[in-house]
Amino acid sequence: MSCLHCYKCQQKGRCIILLRICSCHFPGGEKKEGDVPVPDPEVDPPIKIDLSSITTNGNSVRNSRCPTDKSSEEAKRPRMSVDRIVDGIRHPAAAMPSQNTLPSRPLVALLDGRDCSVEMPILKDVATVAFCDAQSTQEIHEKVLNEAVGAMLYHSITLAKEDLEKFKALRVIVRIGSGYDNVDVKAAGELGIAVCNVPGHGVEETADSTMSLILNVYRRTHWMAEMVKTGKKLVGAEQIREAGQGAMRIRGETLGIIGLGRVGTAVALRAKAFGFKIIFYDPYLSDGMEKSLGLTRVYTLQDLLFQSDCVTLHCSLNDHNHHLINEFTIKQMRQGAFLINTARGGLIDENALAQALKEGRIRAAALDVHENEPYSPSNSTLAEAPNLICTPHSAWYSDQSSSEVRESAAGEIRRAITGRIPQILRNCVNKEYLAPTQHWAEPSHPTELNGSVAFRYAGPQMVVPQPGPQQLVENHGVSSALTTTVASSVHGEPMIVQQQPTVKAEQDQ
Numbered sequence: 001m002s003c004l005h006c007y008k009c010q011q012k013g014r015c016i017i018l019l020r021i022c023s024c025h026f027p028g029g030e031k032k033e034g035d036v037p038v039p040d041p042e043v044d045p046p047i048k049i050d051l052s053s054i055t056t057n058g059n060s061v062r063n064s065r066c067p068t069d070k071s072s073e074e075a076k077r078p079r080m081s082v083d084r085i086v087d088g089i090r091h092p093a094a095a096m097p098s099q100n101t102l103p104s105r106p107l108v109a110l111l112d113g114r115d116c117s118v119e120m121p122i123l124k125d126v127a128t129v130a131f132c133d134a135q136s137t138q139e140i141h142e143k144v145l146n147e148a149v150g151a152m153l154y155h156s157i158t159l160a161k162e163d164l165e166k167f168k169a170l171r172v173i174v175r176i177g178s179g180y181d182n183v184d185v186k187a188a189g190e191l192g193i194a195v196c197n198v199p200g201h202g203v204e205e206t207a208d209s210t211m212s213l214i215l216n217v218y219r220r221t222h223w224m225a226e227m228v229k230t231g232k233k234l235v236g237a238e239q240i241r242e243a244g245q246g247a248m249r250i251r252g253e254t255l256g257i258i259g260l261g262r263v264g265t266a267v268a269l270r271a272k273a274f275g276f277k278i279i280f281y282d283p284y285l286s287d288g289m290e291k292s293l294g295l296t297r298v299y300t301l302q303d304l305l306f307q308s309d310c311v312t313l314h315c316s317l318n319d320h321n322h323h324l325i326n327e328f329t330i331k332q333m334r335q336g337a338f339l340i341n342t343a344r345g346g347l348i349d350e351n352a353l354a355q356a357l358k359e360g361r362i363r364a365a366a367l368d369v370h371e372n373e374p375y376s377p378s379n380s381t382l383a384e385a386p387n388l389i390c391t392p393h394s395a396w397y398s399d400q401s402s403s404e405v406r407e408s409a410a411g412e413i414r415r416a417i418t419g420r421i422p423q424i425l426r427n428c429v430n431k432e433y434l435a436p437t438q439h440w441a442e443p444s445h446p447t448e449l450n451g452s453v454a455f456r457y458a459g460p461q462m463v464v465p466q467p468g469p470q471q472l473v474e475n476h477g478v479s480s481a482l483t484t485t486v487a488s489s490v491h492g493e494p495m496i497v498q499q500q501p502t503v504k505a506e507q508d509q
Contacts, residue, residue, distance in 0.1 A: 106417055108150040111140065112157040113176075118403055119152070122410040126417050137163040150413045152176055153183075155373065155393065161187035172196065172416040172425070176409045177396070179344060180429055181317050189433020196412050196427045200262055201405035202396030207266035209395035210312055210342045213366035214255070214271070217338045218310070220247045220364075222389055246363060246387070248309075251275030256308025258301070258324070259315030259343070260285055267312060268295055279307060282315075302332055310338040317344035327352040336363040342395040345369040350382055357385040364388070368395040 106127050110116055114133040123129055127150070134140045135157055145166050151173045153159070159173070161184050173183060175197045185195045216222045227234065227243055234240050255271050257264045257280040268278045272294070279296045281304040290297040298304045301324075305311065311333065315321060325339065326349040333339075339362050341348055350371055356362040364387035370380070375390055377383035382390070396405075415424045422428045 106149045107144070107147045108152070108413055108417075109140070109144045109148040111151055111153040113152075113154060118406040119410040119413075122407065122414055126414060137166050140166075150174070150416060152409050152413060155179065155182055158182045159188075160184050164188055164191055164193060167193075171421060172413065174198070174409045174412045174416075176405055177201065179316065181344065181346070185430040186433045189430040192434065194416070194422050194425055194428050194434060195430045196409075196416075196425050197429055198405050198408045198412070199427060201408065202398070202401040203262045203266055205398045205401050206263045206342055206395045207270055209368065209391075210263070210267050210314075210340060211270050211274075213340050213342070213368070213389060213391075214310060214312065214338070215250075215274075216389060217340070217364040217366050217387075218248050218250050218253075220244055223387075252277065253309040254279060254307055256280070256304040256311045258282075258304065258311065258313050260289065260295075261314060263342070264314035265293065267314065268293060276310075279304060301329070305329060305332040306334070308337060309334060310340065312340040313343045313347050315343055315347070317346045322346050323349040323352075325349065325353065327355075330356045330361060333362070335361060338363055339365040341366075342368040345371040345373060350380060354381040354385040357382075357387055367391070369393050 108123060108127045108129050110119065110129065110131040111134055112132070114131045116129050116131055120129060130141070130144060130148070132140050132144060137145070137157075137159070146168045148167065149169050149171045151167070151170060152175075153173065154176050159182065164170070164184065164187055170191075170193050172194045173188060173196070175183060175195070178197055178199045178201060180195060180197045183195055188195045224234075224244060232243075234243050251274070253276055255268075255276040255278055257268055257278065260268065260280045260282040264280065264282070268280065271278055277296070279298055280290070281298050281301055283299075298307065311325075313325070315324075324347045325341075330352055339348075339353070345367070348367070348371070353362065353365060357365060365385075366389040367382075368391045370390070370393075372379065373393055375392065382388060412425060412427065415426070418424075422431050422434060
């Protein structure tokens with residue numbers, strides 16, 4: 001579904017294309033099918049969309065485009081690089097709001113969803129929220145591409161550089177979840193778009209789901225249930241022995257965890273209660289953590305694969321660990337080991353895994369994530385692989401975690417609208433790519449949505465305090481390896497400030 005929906009008016013043969021707008025006057029954040037959105041005069045300014053007459057013969061209008069009130073030249077105008085969203089969207093006439101008019105409200109879009117019931121209570125007083133329910137930018141309404149200053153998205157839509165360039169006013173993207181590999185964060189930063197995520201959500205759910213998959217492959221619960229469901233009768237010990245061949249006792253088995261972050265730690269604590277011996281590999285974790293948790297640490301991936309009866313992945317995906325589990329590393333695993341992945345699909349070479357399952361080198365595998373999502377057996381080499389459990393990237397989900405992550409994402413959007421970018425953002429993941437511009441350094445006193453006055457962020461720069469002993473130079477994002485010349489009013493001569501290189505914490509690299 002896209003954000004384009006067709007509503008037939010009373011005039012026969014005429015079809016109106018409308019952008020689906022969520023607002024507080026739509027109960028639950030979404031209107032009923034067939035209702036035409038009517039702006040609330042007390043909350044929403046009128047949203048003008050020029051409607052052209054379109055004749056249809058029952059054909060789908062999914063990919064149609066609704067012309068906006070902007071000219072094509074204006075739509076192609078380059079994005080203004082400002083640190084406040086309200087500066088980039090306010091018309092000059094609205095700089096001084098009067099008693100009779102409301103200031104312009106920024107447009108925020110949920111790109112790949114349609115339920116805004118959680119987000120609306122948080123955003124309804126500072127933004128107009130639209131949902132697109134799109135799977136690609138080709139399905140996103142032109143008004144969103146031209147006017148949206150904020151976007152929220154799940155993992156089902158990808159924003160590459162060419163996709164990001166289609167947005168003319170976008171200033172912040174919030175990924176509703178922890179992983180952000182579906183957004184080109186470097187390209188976004190170069191375009192002046194801050195990218196945020198919501199780390200730490202669904203930790204308990206993902207750990208519980210991981211243990212569920214581990215128990216299923218060890219005890220073969222899933223396959224036993226499928227046999228009963230299909231009508232196969234298992235009578236007597238011989239038939240049960242044949243059907244359950246490969247089921248293993250858990251106590252005393254070695255569980256190897258790759259990545260001891262939030263989820264990895266939660267899995268380790270749960271697995272210990274089942275009698276697993278826990279080892280882990282994490283090159284970014286500080287020394288001593290294994291002692292506080294009572295775990296065994298190995299310092300190479302090869303050692304972990306060689307010693308583990310079951311391997312579970314809990315690390316993020318980057319350029320360095322793509323296809324971490326491949327044909328070569330699978331050969332380093334124990335014969336008949338189990339493999340679990342609830343982290344990122346790109347960590348496993350699915351072709352190599354399919355072959356290993358067929359050969360019996362890997363006894364069984366359980367995957368909640370896949371390299372190409374949504375997972376379709378018809379387009380995957382895993383379709384014919386035996387002893388495989390696949391779930392639809394749902395390990396993180398519970399009713400509670402779903403509400404929590406959406407509230408956090410909406411809160412980040414709200415901070416971006418009412419504050420300064422990127423300092424106000426709690427979880428901006430591409431600060432190092434946000435290019436400073438001359439426009440940011442211009443002093444101004446923009447009026448906020450609530451009528452208050454604040455200074456604009458002056459961009460990444462060096463700040464030198466007044467002369468005095470033992471004074472420090474505050475670094476606002478400039479590379480620590482650079483020698484920076486800072487203009488000083490002391491004696492009218494420039495001052496050279498040599499910044500000492502900082503040693504970044506290993507877990508932050």
